[in-house]
Amino acid sequence: MQSLLRPLVLALAALTGLVAPATPLINAADREVLALNGRWHVIVDPYDNGYVNYRLQRFDEATKPSGGYFLDRKPATPAELIEYDFDTSASLNVPGDWNSQDDKLLYYESTVWYRKRFDYTPRAAGARQFLHFGGANYEADVYLNGAKLGRHVGGFTPFEFEVTGKLKPTGNSLVVRVNNARRPEAVPTVNTDWWNYGGLTRDVRLLETPATAIRDFALRLQPGADRRVRGFVQLDGPGQPVTVEIPELKIAVAATADAAGRATFEFALTGAELWSPESPRLYAVTLTAGADRLTDRVGFRTIETRGADILLNGKSTFLRGISLHEENPLRGGRATTPADARQLLGWAQELGCNYVRLAHYPHNEHMARVADELGILLWAEVPVYWTIHWDNADTYANAENQLTELITRDRNRASVIIWSMANETPISPARTVFLKKLVAHTRALDPTRLISAAMERHSPADDPSTSIVEDELAEVTDLVSFNQYIGWYVGMPDDCAKAKWIINYNKPVIVSEFGADALQGLHGDRRARFTEEFQADLYAQTLTMLEKIPQLRGMTPWILCDFRSPRRHLPNIQDGWNRKGLIGENGTRKMAFGVLQEYYARKAAAYAKP
Numbered sequence: 001m002q003s004l005l006r007p008l009v010l011a012l013a014a015l016t017g018l019v020a021p022a023t024p025l026i027n028a029a030d031r032e033v034l035a036l037n038g039r040w041h042v043i044v045d046p047y048d049n050g051y052v053n054y055r056l057q058r059f060d061e062a063t064k065p066s067g068g069y070f071l072d073r074k075p076a077t078p079a080e081l082i083e084y085d086f087d088t089s090a091s092l093n094v095p096g097d098w099n100s101q102d103d104k105l106l107y108y109e110s111t112v113w114y115r116k117r118f119d120y121t122p123r124a125a126g127a128r129q130f131l132h133f134g135g136a137n138y139e140a141d142v143y144l145n146g147a148k149l150g151r152h153v154g155g156f157t158p159f160e161f162e163v164t165g166k167l168k169p170t171g172n173s174l175v176v177r178v179n180n181a182r183r184p185e186a187v188p189t190v191n192t193d194w195w196n197y198g199g200l201t202r203d204v205r206l207l208e209t210p211a212t213a214i215r216d217f218a219l220r221l222q223p224g225a226d227r228r229v230r231g232f233v234q235l236d237g238p239g240q241p242v243t244v245e246i247p248e249l250k251i252a253v254a255a256t257a258d259a260a261g262r263a264t265f266e267f268a269l270t271g272a273e274l275w276s277p278e279s280p281r282l283y284a285v286t287l288t289a290g291a292d293r294l295t296d297r298v299g300f301r302t303i304e305t306r307g308a309d310i311l312l313n314g315k316s317t318f319l320r321g322i323s324l325h326e327e328n329p330l331r332g333g334r335a336t337t338p339a340d341a342r343q344l345l346g347w348a349q350e351l352g353c354n355y356v357r358l359a360h361y362p363h364n365e366h367m368a369r370v371a372d373e374l375g376i377l378l379w380a381e382v383p384v385y386w387t388i389h390w391d392n393a394d395t396y397a398n399a400e401n402q403l404t405e406l407i408t409r410d411r412n413r414a415s416v417i418i419w420s421m422a423n424e425t426p427i428s429p430a431r432t433v434f435l436k437k438l439v440a441h442t443r444a445l446d447p448t449r450l451i452s453a454a455m456e457r458h459s460p461a462d463d464p465s466t467s468i469v470e471d472e473l474a475e476v477t478d479l480v481s482f483n484q485y486i487g488w489y490v491g492m493p494d495d496c497a498k499a500k501w502i503i504n505y506n507k508p509v510i511v512s513e514f515g516a517d518a519l520q521g522l523h524g525d526r527r528a529r530f531t532e533e534f535q536a537d538l539y540a541q542t543l544t545m546l547e548k549i550p551q552l553r554g555m556t557p558w559i560l561c562d563f564r565s566p567r568r569h570l571p572n573i574q575d576g577w578n579r580k581g582l583i584g585e586n587g588t589r590k591m592a593f594g595v596l597q598e599y600y601a602r603k604a605a606a607y608a609k610p
Contacts, residue, residue, distance in 0.1 A: 319554025
């Protein structure tokens with residue numbers, strides 16, 4: 001049904017300026033009938049013995065597979081040879097990464113098989129069921145009761161499979177092959193500066209819907225003074241009446257979905273308080289289509305640019321930000337829970353942030369939902385990172401699909417204001433074509449948010465003190481965002497005082513990264529690398545330098561917390577950690593935390609003035 005709907009849905013985009021692609025069911029948590037989290041039995045399979053035979057022929061491609069761990073078999077007789085057994089194998093927590101749960105798997109990159117058994121009785125006659133995965137890094141092959149449901153590629157976005165008519169009342173066997181091996185043509189590619197956490201890293205749920213389900217929706221306040229909301233509801237099933245209600249505002253509108261299952265809406269947002277960091281107002285929204293009913297909490301706000309200004313609800317704002325990886329530094333491993341999101345975003349608010357860059361991949365859905373509640377603006381991005389295979393059509397399709405899944409999941413989150421296409425990608429004609437296609441695709445999916453990418457600076461060979469930001473991609477983005485490391489990778493902090501900037505764009509400038517490594521608790525001279533004094537001095541001098549850029553409207557220094565990276569080898573200093581965090585792996589604030597906190601307090605006061 002989804003694939004049949006997609007051409008029709010795309011053809012109707014002009015009605016609202018929004019596109020609803022084929023996608024997993026939106027707001028999965030509201031539909032959960034059975035949580036499949038918890039302990040799963042696992043088999044670590046570095047040679048993929050459970051997937052292919054010794055001639056590399058896949059077991060699941062056979063008409064009647066006799067081998068393959070997905071069959072979850074037991075010997076029928078003592079004489080039968082079966083060389084695996086989930087029941088007596090180890091187990092891991094889901095959601096969770098395997099690297100941080102077992103020391104033997106810290107650097108492991110290959111296949112792990114997960115198996116969960118469960119019982120299920122439908123709640124309603126004629127109901128449909130879906131297995132929904134919040135994310136699995138990087139490839140996931142999914143099997144139910146020995147039959148393959150399908151495959152998903154991409155480590156950070158949701159996917160699901162319909163299993164209506166395929167479930168048994170008792171003893172269902174759900175097997176997932178997860179492989180996190182890095183590949184040159186993948187997104188991201190083989191070289192990253194973050195940990196390649198493998199596993200079922202996000203929630204796994206069994207969902208139930210009526211025969212016709214609300215698959216997707218979008219409601220967004222349009223820029224302008226008349227406070228008009230436009231949107232759609234996309235059904236997975238035949239057209240029928242659809243209603244959208246916001247009870248607190250006494251709003252109730254109805255429309256009939258067309259043959260493609262889409263109903264479009266436009267209405268006045270009368271009496272509403274707009275969402276902002278100062279007042280993160282959310283409203284309960286109820287969608288009804290026949291027997292299906294879906295609820296969500298939605299904030300309404302506008303975001304746009306005018307010259308070098310960023311306007312939130314029509315008011316100029318400065319984005320006081322910090323970059324963030326999806327890790328819990330205190331526990332280690334992927335951040336997997338709403339409590340993890342509250343901890344990390346709470347630290348950002350303590351720093352004085354109204355804005356966070358979610359680097360370098362889509363973070364858990366919890367992050368955007370908690371940011372909605374706390375009032376934190378977000379930059380969200382996909383892992384088009386460094387040296388992607390720009391001429392590979394499959395690589396582009398992979399990147400576009402991950403971007404589509406991210407936008408579809410989070411486009412009703414008021415906190416998300418920026419979609420980012422890439423990070424630190426060397427300029428070339430092929431790269432620029434690749435990224436411009438992503439920009440065009442993003443504008444078709446969501447014309448109401450800003451688009452950016454973390455670009456780079458360069459200096460003339462004969463003038464290292466001059467920094468130039470010039471990139472053809474900046475001509476089609478809403479923001480000019482770039483990473484710079486003057487004082488760490490380029491010269492020393494004192495060189496910031498001599499820096500000159502050439503940025504010939506009348507657009508808001510966001511400095512998406514700067515920083516320096518410091519081991520928490522290591523003290524010394526401000527010129528001694530890896531000391532807290534060095535990092536604090538670099539922050540102080542960098543902030544003064546960046547204030548000279550007239551279009552400067554925000555920044556996300558690198559980074560809130562120390563995070564694991566296999567690129568960082570210096571003994572007794574890094575030990576497998578990137579130490580650019582303002583908070584150490586033990587949760588202790590470094591000196592630079594206070595430097596940035598004081599700067600943000602001044603910025604907040606300046607922009608609060610009428």
